[in-house]
């Protein structure tokens with residue numbers, strides 16, 4: 001009923017393998033393509049290629065790309081050889097990786113779909129179990145990492161990202177030039193970044209010019225321990241500084257709003273987002289209201305103004321000028337007598353090198369941050385991860401720039 005030659009051709013089965021039988025099970029909605037090895041073909045050890053004696057053979061099945069929505073299985077008895085040096089091993093199968101239950105082409109299809117959709121959706125559409133899809137992802141990542149030759153990165157971004165809903169984190173290192181995640185490590189302690197640096201050669205460490213990060217002491221310490229002249233290489237991201245300032249403004253607002261409400265004054269009610277924006281608001285009643293608020297004598301208005309001034313210091317000029325300007329800002333912000341602002345001023349003055357480096361290099365951690373937001377998307381798509389290994393795999397899978405596909409010699413589209 002089904003043409004063996006047709007399958008041999010569209011599957012690209014070549015000598016010494018041939019299609020011996022094709023069967024169809026309507027009840028199981030399954031096509032089975034039986035493949036056999038020429039009994040006269042010499043058998044080679046998969047490790048050293050020495051022609052070896054047939055030891056035995058074992059029946060194997062692999063899921064391949066569907067035929068008109070029928071699940072399609074390749075079926076073959078696969079010989080094992082007895083190599084003098086390597087013992088009993090299954091011969092090399094050109095359409096699947098050793099031990100795999102899917103053909104390389106099928107795994108490639110699953111990998112393509114996983115780039116578009118979550119594991120649950122891919123499993124449903126391709127009639128696989130969740131664990132099967134997850135296994136294909138894990139193998140793809142292991143394959144990609146094994147193939148990867150670590151490039152020398154000049155500019156790195158380090159960021160933490162939360163894992164699941166608990167306060168657990170992973171540390172993610174991004175190459176700012178390629179945009180790829182180069183390392184994912186458990187936790188956000190010093191050891192996380194120490195481990196990354198320790199995997200680099202002294203040359204690779206020496207080639208690093210910039211490491212962008214949040215003002216996070218463990219990352220700073222790890223970088224100082226690993227890199228020469230780290231004080232000129234660590235860059236504290238502009239947007240992190242902006243965030244600390246924004247948070248300070250918000251804390252000032254909340255305290256002040258509480259105090260005002262106790263006196264029945266609702267001036268600050270509903271203004272939270274006014275203070276989170278920068279100076280420009282589109283014209284309209286909102287802009288007018290904000291204009292009158294920010295020129296008021298409210299504490300939050302002063303804090304907001306201090307934040308805006310700090311952000312204006314972010315333009316390139318001589319190092320000593322940048323240093324002086326930030327020092328002057330810190331003194332001024334401290335004199336405003338608002339604890340949240342004073343705290344940020346202290347933070348800026350104790351991390352001044354990295355801030356000045358950021359101003360002078362123009363480097364931001366936006367790329368690592370971009371990776372972080374993609375990671376949040378990955379997390380959302382997966383509805384949380386049951387373990388860190390899976391989380392790490394998913395990050396590498398989507399953001400590692402890895403060569404994920406299994407090598408496939410047969411079962412490609414034959415271009416005879």
Ligand SMILES: [Zn+2]
Nearest residue numbers: 045048083086
């Ligand atoms: Zn061998």
